[in-house]
Amino acid sequence: MALSLSQEKGVSKSSDSSSSSPDDQKPFFFFLFFFFLRVLWGPVRARAAITAITTVRSGLTPARQNHQLLLLLSTYKFSIIQNSRHNQIQSRIFIFWRHSVKRKENNFVNNSKVILQLRQRALQWTAWRKSTSELASNNLLLMMLLDLILGLCFAKLFHSLGGANEVLEMFLDSVKVIADNLQLLIEWLMGVPVGLKLNRPLSTVLGKFFLYHLYLWKTYIDIIRPVVSIVIFISSTFGLIGLSFQIALLSDLITMASLHCYCFYVYAARLYGVTLHGLRATLRMFGGRKWNPLRSRFDSGDFAWDQLCVGMFIFSSLLLLLPTLLVYYVVFLALRLGVLLLQGTLKRIIWLINSVPNYSLLLWILGSPSLAGDVLFEAMPGRESTLKLVWIKLPLIESMKRSLNPSAPEYPRINWTRRLNEMVSGGLIYPL
Incomplete structure (x- = not known):
């Protein structure tokens, strides 16, 4: 998945100022958030080999822009290029992505x-x-x-x-x-x-x-x-x-x-x-x-x-x-x-x-009827029309197989x- 993201932001800047504004530091926090998201949840597969161009204009609210940006950056790799123009206040984000033939999954x-x-x-x-x-x-x-x-x-x-x-x-x-x-x-x-x-x-x-x-x-x-x-x-x-x-x-x-x-x-x-x-x-x-x-x-x-x-x-x-x-x-x-x-x-x-x-293993050791594999009815001696319910204990291996962690x-x-x-x-x- 190859992705290139270019961000053009026109901000008038003076020649005697060397400090960066808070808006210039936003891409760093987006990158940090994307890194931890990728570490925890791994890469996301693309559904088809298509090309998409998404433009986020400054007409949207800041919260909506941040929400859309996080949705896009949490899915695809990106690189940020900032270009400033004098006397222009525009914010455009172009996101180009395409399906790659071989994904790089064998990384650390x-x-x-x-x-x-x-x-x-x-x-x-x-x-x-x-x-x-x-x-x-x-x-x-x-x-x-x-x-x-x-x-x-x-x-x-x-x-x-x-x-x-x-x-x-x-x-x-x-x-x-x-x-x-x-x-x-x-x-x-x-x-x-x-x-x-x-x-x-x-x-x-x-x-x-x-x-x-x-x-x-x-x-x-x-x-x-x-x-x-x-x-x-x-x-x-x-x-x-x-x-x-x-x-x-x-x-x-x-x-x-x-x-x-x-x-x-x-x-x-x-x-x-x-x-x-x-x-x-x-x-x-x-x-x-x-x-x-x-x-x-x-x-x-x-x-x-x-x-x-x-x-x-x-x-x-x-x-x-x-x-x-x-x-x-x-x-x-x-x-x-x-x-x-x-x-x-x-x-x-x-x-x-x-x-x-472990809980099923403890129940099996204690002989709990919660792990009964089958039941058997036996006639009570000396008492007519009276049946006794007897549960049959499952083998240990079978009990473990039936109780394995589904998320493992x-x-x-x-x-x-x-x-x-x-x-x-x-x-x-x-x-x-």
């Missing part, structure tokens, strides 16, 4: 676990207010209260460890230890790892490339030290909201601390994937086949002798470089899988906190076949 705002948990808590609160079932309402209320109590306990533990400064030092020390161990690992790969004789020039180039990025990462850690201190201080405040927010913040910190490992994995995976693609393409050429992108199929092709010679040279070069690239790829893939395993575990803990019906997200399942295919072919593995 949409992937941050803290932001996602904020949206989830807003959904839980809305579902609790609009709930018509007493059982569902009690489940949501007890779930949020339990999350809050656990968050307070975690905040108490956080302050008992020494507060934000002590936790910051522990975090930075652990990051530096990881970086130092990764440097030793890269230097080990540049030599003769496990007795494997790799391509020394290629291994040296890759090793120096990764070591340079590791040096940049250490510098980056020193630069963002104040930011991490602020984030850790805010985490103690998030403990007052709930334990799920603390876990979400921990997941975001792990993402930030393992950014260099992710970059190394992407570099190695791309090199390994391009090498495999080149080997497959040359093998198809030797078999007299080529890829037809127009029809998305393989067609037969005639290749000249010089083309086959060039293909043989490329195939031999890639085949000799493949073992070295494979070693680097396997090592950084293992690091990536370790980080994803930890983040996947935290993600499922958050899902359990947001989904498990789906359980994050893993397609292991697709994941294994990505590992073998050199594709990028995204969070589990």
Whole structure:
């Protein structure tokens, strides 16, 4: 969704005045409001690929203008350009927007676990207010209260460890230890790892490339030290909201601390994937086949002798470089899988906190008839025409399935076949 907003406002200004008027500061507050609205509710999809031009003239009341402006700015991205004209008092806002083919959803705002948990808590609160079932309402209320109590306990533990400064030092020390161990690992790969004789020039180039990025990462850690201190201080405040927010913040910190490992994995995976693609393409050429992108199929092709010679040279070069690239790829893939395993575990803990019906679990343990699955009528011995109503208790798993939080997200399942295919072919593995 691409949007450009231009605002023309004619205001007579004197040459000796350098201060801005209150009207010039309004776009800043609109931008601030739009940012928080986007963080909480996410992007809004356009219904069709159309172009709209909306003009808001100064004839409307200020309240009506602000209302229309907030409605427009809360939906689309915008940029403000102000132009002043002498002796003219006009206010026009032109908003142009068009449908883009590819939306940019893979950004930090949409992937941050803290932001996602904020949206989830807003959904839980809305579902609790609009709930018509007493059982569902009690489940949501007890779930949020339990999350809050656990968050307070975690905040108490956080302050008992020494507060934000002590936790910051522990975090930075652990990051530096990881970086130092990764440097030793890269230097080990540049030599003769496990007795494997790799391509020394290629291994040296890759090793120096990764070591340079590791040096940049250490510098980056020193630069963002104040930011991490602020984030850790805010985490103690998030403990007052709930334990799920603390876990979400921990997941975001792990993402930030393992950014260099992710970059190394992407570099190695791309090199390994391009090498495999080149080997497959040359093998198809030797078999007299080529890829037809127009029809998305393989067609037969005639290749000249010089083309086959060039293909043989490329195939031999890639085949000799493949073992070295494979070693680097396997090592950084293992690091990536370790980080994803930890983040996947935290993600499922958050899902359990947001989904498990604690009130229904308590009723099942106490044997309450509110969770009866079926009823059975039994004849009373010694009493004619008298029946006894007996309720049948549901199994625990079935009771939990029927009482799950309706506003909770789906359980994050893993397609292991697709994941294994990505590992073998050199594709990028995204969070589990």
